[in-house]
Amino acid sequence: MTFSIDDQLTWRVTPENPIREVDGMDWERCASLHNLITHLGWTGLGNLEAEMPRRTWWQSNITNESLEEEWSGRLSASLKLFLQTAYETPHENFFYYASGLNLPSRFYPGMHEQQGDTILSLYQMTNLNLSGHRDGLNFNQEISRAIFCSDILDSIATTNGRMEWDPLEVVLSAWLGLIDTGKVVAKAKGTSTRGPVECTPWELVPYSEHDLAHAVSSFNNLITRIECLLEDSSLHPLENADDQNRLELGLIPRDVLDSAGIPEGFIRQFLLQVRRPKKIKYVAPGLRLPNPDDFTPHPFQNFQQPMTMEYDDPVLPLPLFISEIKSSKPLFGYPFHEASDLSYGLWMEYCNKDAHHTFEDTCRLYLPFKIGANGFARLTDDSLIGENQEDHGMARPNGRENELYQPGYCHFIPWHGPQLGNVLELWANLVGLGEWRVGEEGVLGGIEKFREADTEEHSHKYQIFAQW
Known part of the structure; x- marks a missing residue:
């Protein structure tokens, strides 16, 4: 499918509709995506589309011949065309993480001045309390690539000479993906339930129905692929709706979850909705399905929140797919650092549902050995596990017990952990492709199988590629 200014379905960057090879920025596509986000914010507030102001950034900010001459000289030709086409945001904030295109006087704050005119802060980050020195979306004019920086000091890592930046249309497509999936929502005035006001009209929900559906379907696909490989016809995928309806749902009974104090939210719904x-x-090498005994009680059921968390709406760490091997030392940092004798495996991460940047569906794999020292295992951003991203020399890997599947540096929004649906989708693919063998009890091989992630032959098979 070829990009067409008249066909909105071609604007987003997808595998079927990849980036175009152009000289400089693909300004026409970027402006289309920018203006679409502007439109979604405007109409999400309850305004009529026909009444949306369509004044461009250039019209609003380049208001005399002197400014015209200065900024025509300082900006690349394609960036200038983008700014002459992209609308100013007519409401409070352009997007949840970006208040809008910066003023000319704010293109080069602080550390950006050291780069000359090459790197500018194109979009200002909203006033989220996530950093000490807010930055935003940076744009490199020489290579026409962009990357998100929550803090000005993030540029130490993003300019290390190894980190790949992305075309602006890829970033804007990722932001639209968050809107499309319901993770970020525009709310009409007076209807906001979460805030913060610093991001009006946008809200970020702890998890979306899309996130939950993706995790549930990925788990069910994993189970189906395991069952098919067992060569038991009674376990093969059921072909009609009546048979599907007879499938048993829920890994853990509702009354057990109630007794364990598992609150309403992502993990509770996941445990109730997936196939049993x-x-x-075993759904992964050495990692078994949870059972009711794991929740009577679960490891942090009687956890006493410290004063620093008294205003949180917490979802505590929860073991999901665990091994029979227990750790003799704490797996978690503060405030969970006093808990020991915990099982290695895939855990759901702690989150504060009241926080303004929260992903309730994130998880982390804890292994009883380090991965990464061989220099083959990669994080989502393609960096080496354990490398110091602020080091501008050659990357040096270091083994870590808990960084497989982790994102590294998040290019489009502030940092967040891997989402459960993406991990389960990867596991289903490893089973379907025959990389993980299957036996009577499910996936074969002990937890040592994960050492493959740090080998030249297998490392790419264990790497997650996230959308944002």
Whole structure:
């Protein structure tokens, strides 16, 4: 499918509609995506589309011949065309993480001045309390690539000479993806339930129905692929709706979750909605399905919140797919650092649902050994596990027990952990491709199988590629 200014379906960057090879920025596509986000914010507030102001950034900010001459000389030709086409934001904030295109006087704050005119802060970050020195979306004019920096000091890492930046249309497509999936929502005036006011009209929900559906379907696909490989016809995918309806749902009974104090939210709904396989025990090498005994009680059920968390709406760490191997030392940092004798495996991460940058569906794999020292295992951003991203020399890997599947540096929004649906989708692919063998109880091989992630032959098979 070829980009067409008249066909909105071609604007977003997708595998079917990749970036175009152009000289400089693909300004026409970027402006289309920018203006679409502007439109979604405007109409999300309850305004009529026909009444949306369509004054461009250039018309609003380049108001005399002197400014015209200065900024025509300082900006690349394609960036100038983008700013002559992109609308100014007519409401409070352009997007949840970006208040809008910066004023000319704010293109080069602080450390950006050291780069000359090459790197500018194109979009200002909203006033979220996530950093000490707010920055935003940076744009490199020489290579026409962009990257998000929550803090001005993030540029130490983003300019290390190894980190790949992305075309602006890729970033804007990722932001639209957050809107499309319901993770970021525009709310009409007076209807906001979460805030913060610093991001009006946008809200970020702890998890979206899309996030939950993706995790549930990825788990069910994983189970189905395991069952098919068991060569038991009674376990093969059921072909009609009546058979599908007879499938048993829920890994953990509702009353057990109630007794364990598992609050309403992502993990509770996941445990209630996924299929419960009849014979399968292991869904990954050495990692088993949870059972009611794991929740009576679960490890942090009686956790006493410290004063620093008294105003949080917490979702505590929860073991999901665990091994029989327990750690003799704490797996978690403060305030969970006093808990020991915890099982290695895939855990749901702590989150504060009241926080302004929260992903309730994030998880982390804790292994009883380090991965990464061989220099093959990669994070989502393609950096080496354990490398110092602020080091501008050659990357040096270091082994870590808990960084497989982690994102590294998040290019489009502030940092967040891997979402459960993406991990389960990867596991389903490893089973489907025959990389993980299957036996009577499910996936074969002990937890040592994960060492493959740090080998030249297998490392790419264990790497997650996230959308944002």
